[in-house]
Amino acid sequence: MSDIIQLLPDSVANQIAAGEVVQRPASVVKEMVENAIDANATKITINLKDAGRTLIQVIDNGDGMSPTDARLSFERHATSKIKLAEDLYAIRSMGFRGEALASIAAVSEIELKTRKETDELGTLISIQASEVVSQEEVVCEQGCNFTVKNLFYNIPARRKFLKSDRAELKHIMIEIQRIALAHSQISFRLYHNDTIIYDLPKSNLRKRIVNLHGKNINQNLIPVEVETSIIKITGYIGQPKFARKTSGDQFFFANQRFMKHPYFHKAITTAYENIIANDTIPAYFLFFEVDPANIDVNIHPTKTEIKFEDEKSAWHIIHAAVRESLGKFNIVPSIEFDQAGAMEIPALLENEDPSMSSPTIEVDQTYNPFEVQHHIENHPRPTNQINNPQRFENNRQNWGSLYSGIEKEKVNEEIEANLEAFEMEGMDNPIANIAFNETPEPVQQTLNMEEGSQMSKFLHLKNRYILTPVKSGLMVIDQRKAQQRILYEGFLQLIKTQQSVSQQQLFPHTIELGLMDSEMLHSVVTELNKFGFDIQYAEQNVFVIHGIPSILGKINPVGLLEGIIEEMKLRPFDIKEEMNNYVAKILAKTSCSNRKISLKDQEVQQLFNDLFCCMHPTISPWGEPVLKIMPVEDLEKFLKL
Structure with a gap:
């Protein structure tokens, strides 16, 4: 039997390694920017075409490389960061694996x-699929200028699985965001299709x-600063009111390297217990300084996971640091009076003048206040309307007559009888006492119903559910989901008929967002305007809301866009696929507040009518049931003793 084990060619081995290191264009940007940081660059510029598919260019003003180093840098396991195995336990640079x-x-x-x-x-070097095409001298500036073209051109399967340009650009922005936070002393610029996205000065x-x-x-932002023998913590945490339902503002850095650490994240969320909602996440930007010998940064190819030697102690320190900062933020400052210019009063000493007392x-x-005449004779005052003795005596005599007989009055027998009817525990609601009154007259008076009037066929329960009898039993409608269905189909109809009406705001609202949120909103502004919004891009990360769809009525437009x-x-999605349907869904959901809203009888009736005018009244836009009918048989079983 012939031998079957063989060594792979370098080109194949490099492609296998690329499967771990280069997952998408963002991976390329991350690796090259980290190399620029290790080269002591103070200014880094990133140029992208088609979210990195066509072009990724990273320019820095770092130390640069000699012709020999430039050639060797493309060999596997070639690095200037480590020389011995012991160096792996003292790593402070960003890139060190040489892959x-x-x-x-x-x-x-x-x-x-x-x-x-x-x-x-x-030096100018050109390489294609691991093969050096040319190397020559060239005039250029100090530093490095890497240009990566046609990513995955020789692996069509990998290129096919790349997401849309918008999705890939988002991943690149996230990587730049993490690196820029860890290195605020470096200026960054990010261009996409000749449009500047990030311009972050030092x-x-x-x-x-x-x-x-x-x-x-x-x-x-609340500052955090704690230093112990195990770990040093600096940075900021967000106020409780800034907590959001989605992640994106949570950052851990160990020795200026971004990391993900669910265990430490639990320490943060535990510190916020009972001061934020259970479904929200606090913001934090925390930097850890740790002895490199006490952590392992080489446990994952992307180097985003770090193993700590003493995680439990670090957990308690992080938890205590956050609690301490939150406590300082909530403490009311004590009142300190200004003592400048105040008269100084010396204390009395024992050997001072004894005549002082x-x-x-x-x-x-x-x-005696009851002896009015004696008081007036010994303390004569001018007689006036207020201190007239005769008036005082007359008022005193009237006190008894004012309250006489009250303790002897009896409660009206009719009121007493009505009170007995409501004595049963839990019968504070007059409607609940109908079954316990022998005659309908007191109930009719209690409900303020005129003779001959009809009660509403709807019962609005807890400002959340609508109950109404139907032929087969009792129908229960979820008020909020019903509103979502009505608004959802209303928005789709506006797009279909192109009759969306914008309600202009008397005072336009301005909303300023972070770079990530701004880019996300900018991508859907055109579609939102089709629904009746009037949103204009004012300046970098700032939008002005001039109008909202008239179908929304009174609503906070800033909160709606957030x-x-x-x-x-x-729910990330591709803008090109079912954009109108998706925006209609999120508009319907965000337009309906989570809080319970009280509706009048006419509003309940209108909601019921609008719901059953919809194409699919029984299902919400997100596929959840809007209503359910409880059969009469189930009611009888429920009431059967």
């Missing part, structure tokens, strides 16, 4: 221009957070 450039070159056409500060000329951490997440977050008050021991963005985060 990034080799993996990228295996699945793309790559071109590198680089020059060191001490060199007069730089700043401090708080300013960098504001630049990425909008000005509204600035007043919601405490002040005393003289009291008339013979004073709700739409949150729904889009929960």
Whole structure:
């Protein structure tokens, strides 16, 4: 039997490694930007075409490479970060595995221009599918200029599984966001199809957070700073009112490296217990300084997971630090009076003048308030309307007559009888006492119903459910889901007939968002305007709402758009596929408030009529049941003793 084990060619081995390192265009951007940071760059520019499918260009002003280093950098396991196995336990650089450039070159056409500060000329290297096409001298600026073209051109299956440009761009923005937060001392610029998306100048951490997440977050940040022998924690957490239902504002960094750590995330959420809703997530931007020997950053190919040697102790420190910061934020400052210019009063010493004594008050021991005449004679005052003795005496005599007989009055017998009818526990609702009254007259008076009038056939229960009798039994309607169905089909009808009417706002509303949320809203503004919105892009990350669909009535447009963005985060989708249907769904859901709303009888009747004018009245836009009918047989079984 012949031997069957063989060594793979380098090109195949590189493609296999690329499957772990290069998952999508965002992976390429992350690896090359991290290399620029390790090269001491202070300015990094990223240019993209078609969300990285066609072009990814990363330009930095770092140290650059010599011609030999430039050539060796594309070999597998070639790195300048580690030399010995012990170096793996003292890693502080971003890239160290030596597989990034080799993996990228295996699945793309790559071109590198680089020059060191001490060199007069730089180096230009062109590589296709791991094969070096050319290497020559070239005039270029200091640093590195990587250009990656046609990603996955030689692996059609991988290229086919890439998402839409919008989805891939979102992943790239997330990676840049993480890196920019960890390195606020570096300026970043991100261009997509010649349009600038990020322009982040060098700043401090708080300013960098504001630049990425909008000005509204600035007043919601609470500083955190704790230093122990195990871990040092700095950064910011969000105020409880800033907590959201979706994730996206939660960041952990260990030695300036972004990481995901569900165990530490639990420490944060536990610290917020009982001060935020159970379905919301607090925002946090926390940086950990840890001895590299106490953590392992090499447990995952993407290096987003880090293993801590003493996780339990770190958990308690993080939890206590967050609780402490929240406590400081909630403490009311004590009142401190200004003592400047105040007169200084010295304390009395024992050897001072004995003639000095405490002040005393003289009291008339013979004073009797009931002896009016004696009081007036000893303390004569001018006679006036208020201090007239005769008037005082007359008023005193009237006190008894004013209250006489009240304790002897009896409760009206008719009222007493009515009270007995409502004595049973739990019968505080007059409607519930109908079965316990022998005659209908008192009930009719209690319900304020005129003779001959008819009660409503609808019962509005707990401002949430609508109950009405039908032939087969009792119908129960979920009020909120019914409103969603009505609005959903109304929005679709507006699009179909192109008769959407915009209700212009007397005072336009302005909404400022973070970069990620702004890009998300910008992608659906055109579709939203088809529904009757009038939203205009004012400046970077700022939108002005001039009008809303008239079908929505009175609603907070800013809160509505924020709700739409949150729904889009929960359910990512391709804009080109069923855009109108999706926007109609999220508009219907976000337009219906979660709080329970009281409806008048006419409004309940109108809601019932509108619901059964819909094409599918029994199902909400999200596929949930709107109503249910309880058969008479089930009611009889329920009431059977």
